[in-house]
């Protein structure tokens with residue numbers, strides 16, 4: 001299928017007018033946009049078209065199977081960046097071997113966005129977790145070489161990707177103070193403390209056009225701590241989900 005026809009097929013699933021208009025965001029969500037993306041992904045209808053998109057193919061190949069994300073989650077991130085109508089920076093909490101960060105950076109670059117992707121992790125494994133709540137333990141995900149990751153980023157020529165080593169609690173705040181407004185926070189750290197901190201530190205920096213908060217893990221059977229942090233965010237900020245499939249998506253600030 002020719003590229004123009006491909007784009008037309010993808011867009012036939014998406015009411016872009018709803019996606020791009022701030023006035024459609026109520027209590028932190030644009031219901032129509034969320035339904036459009038989620039329903040097309042859940043029944044696999046849009047998959048063959050996105051899977052043939054040249055930018056998606058290129059970005060997917062660059063991940064080299066480093067990522068832990070499902071195909072539907074990658075496709076949803078692709079749709080959010082391509083049709084979300086926002087430009088600014090991206091922050092990822094939990095980068096591990098850099099798979100999802102490389103994907104996001106290549107998609108943003110290919111779309112011509114001015115985005116820098118900040119990918120945060122200890123790159124030495126999980127910090128100590130809350131034993132009464134979290135499933136994962138200290139040092140899970142420790143099989144990473146930070147040096148190899150930096151070399152791979154150079155090889156890919158991704159000058160818009162910055163790997164930030166250390167605990168979120170030590171690195172995120174100063175970074176967000178100097179970043180552009182955040183169009184997407186991809187929160188994928190599996191633990192209560194990290195997820196709670198990621199939400200609190202990011203909310204004031206989200207793009208005024210309704211930045212996207214995407215929780216990769218909060219609906220995973222092994223991430224009740226992350227889910228609890230999201231539940232607290234809902235209670236404190238009165239947000240409503242824009243998507244519950246293939247991951248939880250919220251918008252902030254709510255326009256009304």
Ligand SMILES: C[S@@+](CC[C@H](N)C(=O)[O-])C[C@H]1O[C@@H](n2cnc3c(N)ncnc32)[C@H](O)[C@@H]1O
Nearest residue numbers: 067068094096099121122125126167168189194
């Ligand atoms: C599931 S992995 C991320 C997977 C990655 N997004 C991907 O799909 O390729 C979770 C990561 O969160 C990191 N992490 C958890 N809590 C953290 C914290 N407070 N500070 C820094 N890194 C943290 C762990 O080191 C781990 O690498």
